[in-house]
Structure formats: C-alpha cells, structure tokens
Amino acid sequence: MTLRFYDSATASVRDFVPLTEGRASVYYCGATVQGEPHIGHVRSALAFDQLTRWLQAKGLEVTVVRNVTDIDDKILVKAVENNEPWWALAYRFEQAFEDAYDALGILKPTYEPRATGHIPEMHALISLLIERGHAYPALDDSGDVYFDVRSWKQYGSLTRQNIDDMQAAPDADPRGKKDARDFALWKGSKPGEPETASWASPWGAGRPGWHLECSAMVTKYLGTEFDIHGGGLDLRFPHHENEMAQSQAAGHGFANFWMHNGMVTFEGEKMSKSIGNTINPREMLQIARPLVVRYYLGQAHYRSVLDYRPGSLTEAAAAVERIETFVKAAVSQAHSNGKVSVTGNLPDTFTAAMDDDLNIPAALAVLHETVRAGNTALAKKDIEAAGVALEAVVSMTDALGINPLDEQWARGGDATAELAALDVLVKAQLEARAQARTEKNWAESDKIRDVLAAAGIDIADSANGSTWSLRR
C-alpha cells in the first residue's frame, strides 16, 4: 500500500507524493512560549515526531522545522505581571518546552526558528502583500498593517467557511480595519510597551502579528512550496487559515498537505491554558516513567481526541511492561550476547497500518500480537522463532519511538553505579534462595522473596533461574 495521509484542506485521505523525490519537508507549529507546557502541547509534538519517524522509516530524508513564537501579547502581559523582561520569560518557558520534549524522546527538529529572529523576512512579506493589493496600513494611525481578507476570494478555503457566515467576534473592535475579519500582519507599538519589543519598519515601529511569522519562516527554510504543514486542530482557524491566505496571496504554493492532531481532553473537557484544566508533563512524569507517558500519549490515532483520566497511565504502564517483559526474556534467552539490532524489517501488516494515515492503534495491535507469538515461542523453547519475534518487536517499537532497549529510556546515569551495587547484593540473595529452593525449604525461600519485595524488588522464577527487577 502506498503512503497516505488525511489532508485537512481537502478533508480526505490522499496518497502522499513528496514534491522532491526521496525528501520530505515538514513544518509544524510549536508553542507560544508564554507558560509551562501542558500535555496537549506534548501530544502535538509527539504526533509529528511519529510522523517524522515514519517518513524516515520509509526512507525519506526529512527536514523538520518547528517554530517558537517568542513574542506576542500574552508574553508581554505575563512579563509585566511577573516583573520580568519579556524575553527572559519567553526563553525560560522555551527551555521548559524543550525539557518536556526531550524527556519523551521527541526528536529535535532540523531547525527551530524563533519569530523574533525573522523580522526582516516578515517585512519583505508584508511589502509583497501590500504591493499585490492584499494588505494595507491601518486606516487610523495605529501603525498596524492588516491583511485584506476581502481581497482574497479564497479566504476560508482551508476550513471551508464563508466569511459572511462566520459569527462575529463579540469584542470586535474595528480599529483601523476595512473588515472585522482582517488580521494584523504588523502591530504598531503602543505606549507603555517595552522598547525591546519594538522593531523599526516601513510602517512605523512595532512587532509582528502572530500568523505572519510562520509564513515568513516556512518560506525561508522550506521554500514557497513544501510537503506538510502540521499543528493542533485548534490552530486550523484562524491561524492556519490566515497563514495560508497570506502566503498564497503572496504567490506561494505553500503546503501540499495540512495535518492536524486532535486535542487532549481532561475527563471530557478540552485542556487549555485559558480554562486552566491542564496537566503538566512534569506531573505526568511523576506518576509514570517517560516511556509509559510516551506510549500513553501516542497510542491513540493522532486525529482522535485523547481523553485523559486518572488511571490512564496505569493501564499504559501495564501494556508497556508486557512488551518489556517479552523483550527482556527474549534477549536473555534468544540473544545471549544481549545485542539486538534494529533491522528495520517490519511486518507487512504493521507497515500497512502506518502507511494508512499513521494508524498507530492498528500498528500497536500487530506489535502486541507479535509479542504474544514471541512469548509462545519462548514457552515452547523455539529460540529461533522467539528471535524473529524479538527483532520484529524491537524494529516496530523503534519505528514508533518506544523501543524499550533504546538508551533514551535507560535510568539516569547517576543511578548506574547504585544499580550495579544493588545487582551484586540482590544476586547474593537470589543464590541463597536458590539453595533454599533446592532443599525445598519454602519458608526460607519465601522469606527472602518477601524481604526483597518489601524493599521494592520483585523477583520472578523461571526455568533458567530467577531474575529481579526494581518495581516502578
């Protein structure tokens, strides 16, 4: 089957044919760094990380650009509230986002441009739009520059909306606009705003409008036409609609595919900064390991709503442990050297599921079926079959970014020495217990197990001896 993705612009699943053979260019909207990341931000980045990994697995050379919006109204407001320079606040939260992405193994984009670093590119785009008759300086003397929505007849096409049918914003302030729907490309400086948040421009000092940065940056790094533009579903309108309008009005082909990930809800309600029902990745990481959090956030189809509720992570942990238990057992029995290479040989059913608009739930079904087959092989002492299953499982998990053998998920480096020491001590206990068991001294055997269990160490007996693991 060929690679297909759902394209929001046409509301249909289409074959994905890269504009340049062998390559793929992806731009997706990162965060406005005005606060701590919440799980929804991470899910979005994860969805596009899964996309990136799959494009790579298909042999494409992928260029990924994710923006950082480091200047906007809220950043300025919050900086004042915090009595902190806006740029310090933006940078601080940018780091918090990076930390959250890193913790979950989200691959670094090829490049991560900041809005404030691309003012000249934005000016050039504004000038071009004015020349072409699609933008105009504000009719009052605010110093704003607006996109002229009525001048672009395709406006609304991304979300298939008609301007006249749209509900007017309740706080519609016409300011110097020709139409209430016109949006700011450039915002003139207002009294009281910090000088550091103001840049000179042909239309007066000011700062960029939100939508403009993406159009300017995507063109700079990926060209006037590129393969995929992604982002959260909530960005579809107005942000992506506006982006598309201004870029196409400037004569650019722009995105070939638009991909939008679904929202994360909290017990049925959308999580958002403005409502305040958010979950911090840090909080999730306190109740589950990074690998489990990644598995949980990535297990549903990227376009589905993902509803978080207490207990979700416990269930995900059970599923992850099932995979890990098999991999661990198979490595020790089928790969005595402990080295398992990612072959990239994926079951056809897995590939077919992934090719079909990244159907990860179906791909995970293949993964779990392979785990079961592997476990059965181990039970039958069919080492060859177990080895085959092991390689398939490792390759599949690797393609999804949840390979339990990946050093990304290894415990922190600091713990290595402690673990090694613990291993020596626990192994001594296991030997004593093995002795007791050969003597059928079950009381002693169980006592040793209980003592270890009380310390958070679980032991498991098998035909090949006993193994231990730290309860997590």
Place this chain on the structure above:
RNA sequence: GGUGGGGUGGCCGAGAGGCGAGGCAACGGACUGCAAAUCCGUGCACACGGGUUCGAAUCCCGUUCCCACCUCCA
C-alpha cells in the same frame, strides 16, 4: 447561525458491508512448591428508530446526545 469531528463490550481504543483488531480490568483453566510472568479460554459490543441488502457497527433516511472551531489556544 456557520464549519468540522464524534457516540463501539466494565474501561481505553481501531475498524468501516460478511472470519468478535488490540490493550487494560474480570473470571475459568494450564504451567509453577507457592507467587509473578506467560499461554489457552470466556465475555457474543457498536446512541435510537426505520430502510436497502442473502448479509449492516459499517450504506441510506430520520431522531437524539456530545465535542471542537468560528476570540488567544497544540
């Protein structure tokens, strides 16, 4: 008012005309000194009402409920 997405077994979550995806939980069995893990089995699900069809969770008509976007939002 406009646009879009949905209602699937105890829970999560795919599928989209015909063999009960998969995971979690539960129960029964096998294995085990006992556990744990693992394997096998059980549950006969598709909001409601009509219709089309040999056959519908999947198509059509109607009803109903939910959610998102239309203002900053991943």
